[in-house]
Amino acid sequence: MPELPEVENVRMSLETLVSGKTISHVSVRLPRIIRQPENPRDFEEELRGRRIEGVSRRGKYLLFAVPPYTLVSHLRMEGRYALAASPSEALQPHTHVLFDLSDGTQLRYRDVRQFGTMDLILDTDPLPKGVSELGPEPFDENLTSRVFHRLLAQRQAPIKAVLLDQNVLAGLGNIYVDESLFYAGLHPQQAANTVSKQKAATLLVMIRQVLSRAIDAGGSSIKSYVDGYGRHGGFQIELAVYGREGQPCVRCGGPIRKTRVAGRGTHFCPKCQKLRKQTRMRQQSGTSGQATIRAGKRVVE
DNA sequence: CATGGGTCCTGAGTGC
DNA sequence: TGCACTCAGGACCCAT
Numbered sequence: 001m002p003e004l005p006e007v008e009n010v011r012m013s014l015e016t017l018v019s020g021k022t023i024s025h026v027s028v029r030l031p032r033i034i035r036q037p038e039n040p041r042d043f044e045e046e047l048r049g050r051r052i053e054g055v056s057r058r059g060k061y062l063l064f065a066v067p068p069y070t071l072v073s074h075l076r077m078e079g080r081y082a083l084a085a086s087p088s089e090a091l092q093p094h095t096h097v098l099f100d101l102s103d104g105t106q107l108r109y110r111d112v113r114q115f116g117t118m119d120l121i122l123d124t125d126p127l128p129k130g131v132s133e134l135g136p137e138p139f140d141e142n143l144t145s146r147v148f149h150r151l152l153a154q155r156q157a158p159i160k161a162v163l164l165d166q167n168v169l170a171g172l173g174n175i176y177v178d179e180s181l182f183y184a185g186l187h188p189q190q191a192a193n194t195v196s197k198q199k200a201a202t203l204l205v206m207i208r209q210v211l212s213r214a215i216d217a218g219g220s221s222i223k224s225y226v227d228g229y230g231r232h233g234g235f236q237i238e239l240a241v242y243g244r245e246g247q248p249c250v251r252c253g254g255p256i257r258k259t260r261v262a263g264r265g266t267h268f269c270p271k272c273q274k275l276r277k278q279t280r281m282r283q284q285s286g287t288s289g290q291a292t293i294r295a296g297k298r299v300v301e
Numbered sequence: 302c303a304t305g306g307g308t309c310c311t312g313a314g315t316g317c
Numbered sequence: 318t319g320c321a322c323t324c325a326g327g328a329c330c331c332a333t
Contacts, residue, residue: 001326032309060327076327077310094311113310115327130328157304166328174326223313223325263306264326 002075004138004171005214006225006233007060010081013228014055014062014107017083022051022102023066030096033111036119036128043120047071047099059134059170072119072128073109078224079116082108112224134170138207143169145201152192152200159195160188161262163207172207175220175242178267180207182241187275188261188268194276213238241267 002010026047028040037043046069053065064071073079084106087098097109097118109116119128126132135151136143151169155162162168163177172180181188183206186199195203219225219233222243226232236243240250245258249269259266 003327074327077325111310112312113325115310117328155303161304164327262304265324 001077001173001175001222002060002079002219002225003173003176004057004060005176005211005217005235006219006227007057007062007075007171008215009219009227009233010075011055011057011062013231014064014081017105017228018052018064018099018101018107019054020052021105022049023047023099024049024102025098025100027098027100028096029098030114032114033096033109033116033118034120035117036121043118046120058131059137059166060173061131061134068123069120070123070127072121072131074117074130075111076113076115076117078113079109079111080224080226081228082110082226082230083228084108130166133167135166135168137170138172138204138211143204145197145204148204149195149197149200152195155192157192158189158261159186159192159203160264160266162192164262164264169207171211174264174266175222175239176207176210176214178242179210179240182268182273183210185272185274187273188259188266189275241269243267 026044028034028044031040034040034043037046047066050066050069053067056063056065060074062073062075064073086104087100087106089106092108092110094112095108095110096114099107101107121128152159152162155168160177160181163172163180164174178188180203184199184203186195186203214220214233214235217233217235217238218227218231220235220239221232222236241256244256245267246255248254249256249272252269252271254269254271256267257270259268
């Protein structure tokens with residue numbers, strides 16, 4: 001389930017693997033993957049002969065620069081790219097789109113659940129729906145704790161639901177929302193507009209910390225995630241709450257609980273993440289609650 | 302507009 | 318062993 005750290009790792013691998021290469025042929029084997037243009041044949045035709053100038057990322061979207069087009073690709077749950085040394089290499093199951101490249105290699109898109117999407121759009125045209133409406137990038141320097149607090153203050157849904165909303169903040173998914181809330185000591189059900197300024201500031205710090213550590217670890221491979229080289233991520237072993245139902249909290253030792261919030265499986269520590277009705281929370285001194293992620297691995301004790 | 306639930310899809314896991 | 322059922326969740330669609 002690629003979230004920002006996984007997509008960023010895929011982006012980095014693709015940047016190395018396909019950037020600067022020219023597309024000589026495209027084959028769409030499963031039309032439902034292509035959202036724009038309407039006819040997948042046009043998708044194939046328009047990409048032929050184009051050079052991939054680079055690969056960037058916005059939220060969980062990959063953006064291939066193929067002037068005068070941008071290929072917008074979303075992996076959703078299980079989409080993945082791999083580079084085959086040659087088109088004659090045996091196809092893995094669920095391979096839906098093939099890009100023959102000028103150096104004889106072939107970029108392949110696989111997606112077991114067929115949820116992923118591709119949009120090919122002219123650079124003079126507006127970006128596809130989901131992309132144009134995305135909230136700020138978590139690492140955007142214009143996203144101050146003040147701005148972040150204001151974003152939260154506009155919503156009364158549970159903080160978990162709000163963090164999952166890509167129009168509020170781009171890039172978080174189920175795993176990193178649970179992790180960030182744990183480190184910030186926030187209950188997933190707490191109404192977003194009752195999160196204090198200080199808690200919001202802490203939350204933003206934790207989001208950034210969790211994401212950057214996950215990026216460095218190569219992402220989290222819960223089920224199927226691999227980057228463009230086929231490499232698994234390593235962050236799953238550092239997860240504090242996600243997927244750890246019943247196991248001891250890394251901070252207090254109590255059991256991690258799993259519930260359902262915003263329709264998603266939600267993991268949290270009932271002791272470390274208390275539900276508070278009021279926003280009033282005075283700053284405690286230095287030793288106050290929040291856990292920090294230590295360098296290296298989780299500190300269990 | 303904000304919110305929440307259903308939907309797409311396949312494979313893994315569970316219980317009988 | 319086989320089969321029905323549930324679950325996984327990102328973004329979109331729709332009803333409230």
